[in-house]
Amino acid sequence: MKRIWVVIVNVIIMIAMLTFVVLYSDYESGKNSKRQIEHFENTTITMKHVTENYLEGEQRICDVWARYINSEDMTIEEAVSFIRISHVLPNASVHIVYLDTLSGLSTKARQDAPDNFSVSYASMDFLNDVSWIDQIGNSINVTRAYTNPVNGEQSIAFCNSITLHDTATGNPRDAILLRILPIAELEEKWIFPKEEFANAELSMIDADGDYIIKGHSYKNSNLFEFYKSYNAVDTASQELFAEITSSTGSATMKNSRGEECILAFTPIAATEGWTLLSLMPMKDLSVNTENWLLIWFVSVGLLLLFVFDLTVMLYFNKKLQLTAKEAAAANKAKTDFLSTMSHDIRTPMNAIIGLTTITEKNLGDTKAVQENLRKITMASNHLLTLINDILDISKVESGKLNFCPQTFSVVETVENLVNLSQPMIKEKNIEFNFRISRIDVEYIYADQLRLNQIYINILSNAIKYTEPGGSVSVDMREEESQKPGCVRLTFVVSDTGIGMSPEYMATLYQPFSRQTDSRVNSIQGTGLGLAITKQMVDLLGGTIDCQSEQGKGTTFTVTLDLPVADRQRDDMTLEPMDVLVVDDDEILLETAVDTLESLGVQADRAGSGPEALGMIRRRHEAGRDYRIVILDWKMPDVDGVETIRRIRAEADRDVPILLISAYDWSEIEDKAKEAGANGFVSKPLFRSTLYDKINEILGTTASSVEPENDYSDLQGLNVLVAEDNDINWEIISTILDMYGITAERAENGRICVEKMKAAAKDSYDLVFMDIQMPEMNGLDATRTIRALDDPWASSIPIVAMTADAFSENVTECLNAGMNGHIAKPIDVKLVIKEIRRIKEEKK
Amino acid sequence: MKKPLITLLLVCVLVTLLAACSKTKDDADAVFEPALDTETSCNVTVVGSYDNFEALEAEFDRFNEYYPNVRLRYVKLDDYNNTLAAALDGNDKPNVFFSNAGMIGNRKYDAVFAHMEDLSDPALKLNLGCIRPGLVNRDAENRVLMVPVFSRTYGMLINYDLFEKEGFSVPTTREELTAVCAAFKEKGYASPMMGYSKTSSSCLMYTVAYPMFAAALAENPDALAKANALDPAAGEYMRPALETVAQLIGSGCVDLAECDKIEDNYTKVILRFFEGDVPMMICAGDTVSGTKKRESQSEAFSNAPFRYAFAPIPLTAEGGYFIDSPSVEFSVNKDCDNLDMTNEFMRFLISKKELNEMASVKRLVTPTADLSFDTVYAPFGNVPASRTVSPEMIGITDPLTVQIRIAAFKVGKGELTVDQAVGAYGSLE
Secondary structure, eight states: OOOHHHHHHHHHHHHHHHHHHHHHHHHHHHHHHHHHHHHHHHHHHHHHHHHHHHHHHHHHHHHHHHHHHHHTTTHHHHHHHHHHEEEEEEOEEEEEETTTTSSSEEEEEESOOEEEEEEEEETTTTGGGTTTSSSSSOOOOOOEEOOOOOTHHHHHHHHEEEEEETTTSSSEEEEEEEEEEEHHHHHHHHHOOOOOGOOOEEEEEOTTTTTEEOTTOOOOSHHHHHHHHHSSHHHHHHHHHHHHHTTEEEEEOOOOOOOEEEEEEOTTTTSSSOOEEEEEGGGOOOOSSHHHHHEEEEEEEEHHHHHHHHHHHHHHHHHHHHHHHHHHHHHHHHHHHOOOOOOOOHHHHHHHHHHHHHHHHHTHHHHHHHHHHHHHHHHHHHHHHHHHHHHHHHHHHHTTOOOEEEEEEEHHHHHHHHHHHHHHHHTTEEEEEEEEOOOOOEEEOHHHHHHHHHHHHHHHHHHHSTTTTTTEEEEEEEOSSSSSTTEEEEEEEEEEEOOOHHHHHHTTSSSTOOOOOOOTTTSSOOOOOHHHHHHHHTTTTTTEEEETTTTTTEEEEEEEEEEEEEEOOOOOOOOOOOOEOOOOOOHHHHHHHHHHHTTOOEEEEESSSSHHHHHHHHHTTTTOOOEEEEEEEEOOSSSSHHHHHHHHIOOOSSOOEEEEEEOOOOHHHHHHHHHHHEEEEESSSOHHHHHHHHHHHHTOOOOOOOOSOOGGGHHHHHHEEEEEEOHHHHHHHHHHTTTTTTEEEEESHHHHHHHHSSSSSSSOOOOESSOSSSSSSSSHHHHHHHTOOOOHHHHEEEEEEEEOOOOHHHHHHHHOOOOOEESSSSSSSHHHHHHHHHHHOOO | HHHHHHHHHHHHHHHHHHHHHHHHHHHHOOOOOSSSSTTTTTTEEEESSSOHHHHHHHHHHHHHHHOOTEEEEEEEOOOOOOOOHHHSSSSSSEEEEEOGGGGTTTGGGHHHHBBBBOOOOOOOOOOOOBBOGOOOOOOTTTOOOOOEEEEEOOOEEEEEEHHHHTTOOOOHHHHHHHHHHHHHHHOOOSEEEOOOOSTTOOOOOHHHHHHHHHHHHTHHHHHHHHTTTOOOGGGGHHHHHHHHHHHHTTTSSBBBHHTTTTTTHHHHHHHHHHHHHOOOEEHHHHHTTTTHHHHOOOOOHSSSSEEEEEOOOOOOOSSOOEEEEEEEEEEETSSSSSHHHHHHHHHSSHHHHHHHHHHHHHTOOOOBSSOSSTTHHHHHTTGGGGEOHHHHTTOOOHHHHHHHHHHHHHHHHTOHHHHHHTTTTTOOO
């Protein structure tokens, strides 16, 4: 449904609801209004009864007087005297006037003439015709409001016809008795009784609409004229006027302020055509307030709901659009990924298959076979790297990448790093420097595998993208960390490689991003390395920074806060001795001297071979030979080997000399030994490395160097391999055989367990256990073996050898009781290293 | 160079200040600023002889916008002239009461005058300047005891649409009047000029004659003195007025037979005019006051409304007279309760805005200098001062008016000749 339709439907619903609320409120308001008006009418009727009672009461007094006067044949003076005696109300008065002259006497004198009691009604219209005055006791005979001719007060008068004795003629003379009450007094009492009708005002009108008593809000002297002045006049108005003077009811009209008012009317039965009126502004009925409040509340509520819904809808729409875009992008990414993968996997596979085919056809050509196998190995390694990277990136992106921290040596990590990079460095003839700044903490507690991966990725990129003859330098320094229990390791790799464009820098860490450059295209890479590295650094809470200039080189800086392991090397202190360090690299010289001095020795420095030669010679002549000389192999003019040769020839034949190399020294080993070198040490010069090497040279501790090509220690070992795959079995058994290790196969976990149960003590030295196998997997098999009663069998070293290569798989294996983990495809060196490690532990 | 610049600046400042002052004066008249506590709660009663006074009641409502708790009411006193004094002395003393020039000099009203407050007292801050000077009467002590709220004049209602329909111009001189009456007669109008003629009270003859007589007396103080003294010698001054009456009737401008069909001098006069076939209806300003309300009551006017106005009757070669008399005047009872609020109400009421507003509602002639706000009375605003007569100011008394009224009525009716009427001055009843 289009958005506009949703809005329209919402608006229609809102309008419908509001219409309902308005109509309902109006209905309720109408009902309420009707009730209020009825209540108002009823109150008016009540007031009518009160008024009638009052009028009747007042009239009755007048009647009593009239009857008495008539019965006593009084003169006007006597009648007035009688009334003065009977009359108790202070503000009321009585007038008696002869009907023929409309003049007579008042019970009260004029204020300006205290002796003057005369009164005249000749100018008053209402006594010209007295037919409205009924027989005594028959009805209420009350005048309209008029001006009391004696005191000028607005008053009403209750009247009765009386007959007096005329002293002049001796005959009866008709007169009118007027019992006069001031309107002001009446108005004070005559108010609406209900509080809710406080603003209601009463009036009384006669049959013509003229006010008898007029409330404040009533204008004009006539109600109908008042109505006409402020309301539209039509035939309905005339009908209304007739209704007002003849029935009980109510009507609406506007007052002089233009306010809508309710006018209630009811005839006063006891009088001749009089009507009682109540007038009140409609707003004082307080009918609509709540309803409008309700309408406003509902309106605002609906509006808010509408706006909220619209906002939410727009938000979700946007989100959906975004999700759709993301899905499309993900789909495209998947397609791109598959396409890239297809390409990247097929390329090395093509090399493997093609070279295998070529090799098969040239089995006789040993050289060609060797070359092809070397290329196949390279392609296989690349393929393996690609697969590992893909798995890593998918784990990182799915958030399933877990870290398995363990205690390991930074020195080992660096050595590993240097060793791994050596072949490429040598191949590309790159100048390589690895400097460290006083690494005090050797053992840290972290995921070694991932840390290696980070460092290797960055270093291998630097080497890969540095052209032959360029240089790559690594600086590693240890700093104080802000995190408690951690050290900050900063790893800086600088190269003089091809560098990166600013545009590419923006997408540097995105998967499969590789710079478009003819030089880059010739370099193998998955485009995943940096993406993985960045994610891992982020997950480890570290930072990665890249500075690069196209054509000039790149510098990557990785900073990680890593927990310090509980286990550290014991205090490393050498006996006091003089040592000479020789290197043309000032920084290395400085670092080495600093490290040596931290080990407790006196270190002198020399910047070149000849300088060192001179210093050794002088010392020798002075009989204060250096206990050891540590010199760099690669130095300008005179290299390390030549310097050794000269030292031996010209200065000191016996001083122990350690040759430093950033590279694998195997190629110069023979030459150096021949020249007189006593040992070799790799850059960078860790404290522990120097400590161990100096002790070894001086014969203070046994050498811990592994024999490089001596595998005799492995001879005679018997290994049980649990492997269901025939090819894998063939590979591992062949490899092991190459090193003089015998192997027995168990086709699955169950067989492996049975073999272990059946085996005599020490018949196997180690078990290589595949994980995914039929009948019983490797984990269950391990647990079963660990549960065996035979202490030998239950404690036999078991190393996983599996294609389940993730760290959680490693953890799983260790948790099941295994002693190690080797991922497939197997690295022979790792297998041998693992066997040796197990062997060492056994000791 | 600097001197002219400074002079120019000073002139600008002066002009601005003068403009500001002038504006301030106008504003003072236009905007009422309450001087008392606006929360004051009290009663103020105005008594008068009008049966109803909605125009004043509308003023009450406006005053209540400033003082919402003041309850003002208008009360008609029965037999006003006889009960007023008693009311002023009574328990429920009125605050404001109607007064009129006729009370001046009449001993009957001594008690009434005793209650009157001097409204020219500067402390009261009444804006008497907004009233036309000829209407404000000062006593021997230079006090102003009564302030006019309406004025009265005499003239004729003119049906402009009828003049337009027949292609005639509204007459502005005696000659034009005669000519246009003849023209209307020719067009078949039985009585181009009409008016009430059944009794002498407010009859058309008096309305025609009185302005001329008053103007004649205004020019001759001796004659005025004699006329006030009802000296028969003053009768001669009535002659031109009576001759004019006789001439208008005699020439057919006024058909008395038609006029006699009008049964009263107020409503019926108006309703007859609203029939739409009378070009000119002679009447007093008091009658014109009823026109507004009766427009809707006249079926003929409702069906065919027309433009009309009230103008002086052009009885001379120069035009007509504007008899400018106070109609209703207000006095304040200085012995009443809430005198402060009463004076505050008077201060509110005596302003051009409120007096004009009240005159507009009542459709009476406003006592203020501005007559233009009501198109019906606007023609009187064009009458020059030379033809404006303020009878009360020159000292015309009621007995004098009675003589001219009866004389004009009888001459018009043919009961007396002009000579007889002139000779009977002072004894006409």
